[in-house]
Amino acid sequence: MDFGPEQWLPFLILEYMVNVIEISKTGIDRMSLGDFNEHKRKDSSLYIFNVQGRRDEAIDDLKNWGIDAQILDYMNEPAEHIRFKIYGELTYGEIAYFSSQSIPHLKYVGLIHQNNILYLIHEEEDDLFKEFIEELTSTLGKTKQAIDEEFVVYILIHEILTIYGKLILSFREEIEKFAEDFDQDVSTIDPDELLDSKSHLSNFSRVFEKLYFTLNFPPVIDLLDNESAYRLYFRDLIKVMETLEISINQTENRLNSLHDHFLLLLQEKSNKRINFLTIIQSIFVPLTLIAGIYGMNFVHMPELPTLYGYFVVLGIMGLITVGFLAYFYKHKWFD
Numbered sequence: 001m002d003f004g005p006e007q008w009l010p011f012l013i014l015e016y017m018v019n020v021i022e023i024s025k026t027g028i029d030r031m032s033l034g035d036f037n038e039h040k041r042k043d044s045s046l047y048i049f050n051v052q053g054r055r056d057e058a059i060d061d062l063k064n065w066g067i068d069a070q071i072l073d074y075m076n077e078p079a080e081h082i083r084f085k086i087y088g089e090l091t092y093g094e095i096a097y098f099s100s101q102s103i104p105h106l107k108y109v110g111l112i113h114q115n116n117i118l119y120l121i122h123e124e125e126d127d128l129f130k131e132f133i134e135e136l137t138s139t140l141g142k143t144k145q146a147i148d149e150e151f152v153v154y155i156l157i158h159e160i161l162t163i164y165g166k167l168i169l170s171f172r173e174e175i176e177k178f179a180e181d182f183d184q185d186v187s188t189i190d191p192d193e194l195l196d197s198k199s200h201l202s203n204f205s206r207v208f209e210k211l212y213f214t215l216n217f218p219p220v221i222d223l224l225d226n227e228s229a230y231r232l233y234f235r236d237l238i239k240v241m242e243t244l245e246i247s248i249n250q251t252e253n254r255l256n257s258l259h260d261h262f263l264l265l266l267q268e269k270s271n272k273r274i275n276f277l278t279i280i281q282s283i284f285v286p287l288t289l290i291a292g293i294y295g296m297n298f299v300h301m302p303e304l305p306t307l308y309g310y311f312v313v314l315g316i317m318g319l320i321t322v323g324f325l326a327y328f329y330k331h332k333w334f335d
Contacts, residue, residue, distance in 0.1 A: 018061075021048040021133070023147050028137050043116060046148060050129065051121045058110075058121045067112060067119075075121070078108035082214045084223050090114045091223060096210035097128060097160050098203070100167065105203045106210075111153065118149045120156075132159045150230045153220070154237070157211075161240050164208065168247050171201055175255050182261065191266075194259055201255060205248055212241050279333060283324045287317050 020036040022029040024045040031039060041047070051058050059072045071092045074081040084093030091113040099107045110121035122129065136155050140147055174197060181189050214220065221234040290313060294303070303309045328334060 018052070019050050021050065021136075022046075023048065023136075023140065023152075028140055045116065046152070047117045048152065049117060049119045051119060052123070052129075054123065055108075055110075055121065062112070062119065062121070067114070071112065075110055078110060079210075082108075082210055083218065084111075084214070084220050086223065093214065093220075095157065095160070095214060096207050098164070098167065098207040099128070101127070105200075106207050109156070111156075113149045116149075118152055128159060128163060131163070132156055135159055150224055150228055154230055154233050157215070157220075157237055160211065161237065161244065164204075164244055167204060168244060168251060171197075171204075171251050172254075175251065175258060178255075178258050182258065182265075189262065191262070194262060198255055198259060201248075201252060205252060208241075208245070208248060212245065215241060275333060279324075279328055282328075283321055286320050290317055 018033045020031050020033060022031065022039075022042075022045050024042065036047075051061070055075065055078075059075050062075075063069065063072055068087060068090060071087065071090065074092065075094075078094040078096075081092075082094045082096055084091060091111075093111050095109045095111060097107055097109060098105050107123060110119070112119040112121070120129075132155060135158070136147075136152065139151075139155065178189065178194060178197070215234075215238055219234070219238070221231055221238075224231050224234065294301075294313065303313075306312070
């Protein structure tokens with residue numbers, strides 16, 4: 001569907017959240033939505049609408065831009081529509097990605113392709129889109145091949161996987177730092193940090209699975225034309241994801257083993273404390289019994305008139321203490 005300048009004028013208020021990128025043989029031209037209204041559209045160019053803002057606001061505006069109402073209904077629940085589907089001349093899909101800069105970490109990029117316009121709908125500007133535009137600009141300067149929507153989607157997913165690779169490496173470094181602390185002094189480890197790392201990695205793994213699902217069931221490659229030069233590229237993306245998945249599983253296993261080891265160390269430390277208290281209690285039970293007996297207020301107690309009775313009782317209590325300590329030492333209770 002073509003849009004004339006008169007159809008775009010009502011949406012000038014969205015310039016703060018929408019910018020347009022024109023990709024042509026001559027290069028990349030960035031413009032605001034207002035500039036696009038005055039721009040003469042070229043059928044040979046690809047226009048990327050970078051729509052940044054709340055999903056509900058974007059849906060309202062996409063409705064005015066001629067996007068099918070059924071697609072807009074799907075966009076209300078992106079988690080349920082992470083497969084790419086074709087609706088006539090329109091292709092719609094959601095790409096889940098992990099944002100370490102915000103909470104919740106699970107974000108979605110809505111992709112809508114119609115004619116020569118590709119809409120990218122996301123909530124906020126972050127490193128993903130900065131690197132995506134930089135990579136797109138760099139690639140355009142290196143290739144003589146025309147860039148179409150297939151290549152743009154490939155670049156976007158490629159940048160997501162690049163960021164994921166860096167995140168996995170940062171997770172591994174963080175985990176190995178925990179391992180070093182285990183070897184040096186386990187008391188320096190904050191259990192909350194360990195649990196936060198597990199939660200962070202679990203959230204990342206969950207988001208990664210959604211992207212993996214998007215590319216494989218059915219594969220995005222099935223949406224490409226049989227003659228497309230990018231079919232092999234998308235197969236490579238899937239291979240990269242399989243490699244990253246192996247690395248994620250290894251990282252999770254490593255973190256889980258460290259967490260289990262940490263729990264064992266805490267349990268051992270707790271057992272030592274209980275063992276120490278048991279030793280103290282074992283020693284003081286007979287001493288308390290003797291003190292209790294001679295603390296009774298009977299008038300006739302045979303031992304009371306004994307000249308050295310007090311010292312004898314103290315000696316017996318000392319022998320009991322030494323005897324218990326020797327027994328515990330012999331049986332390695334202090335180890």
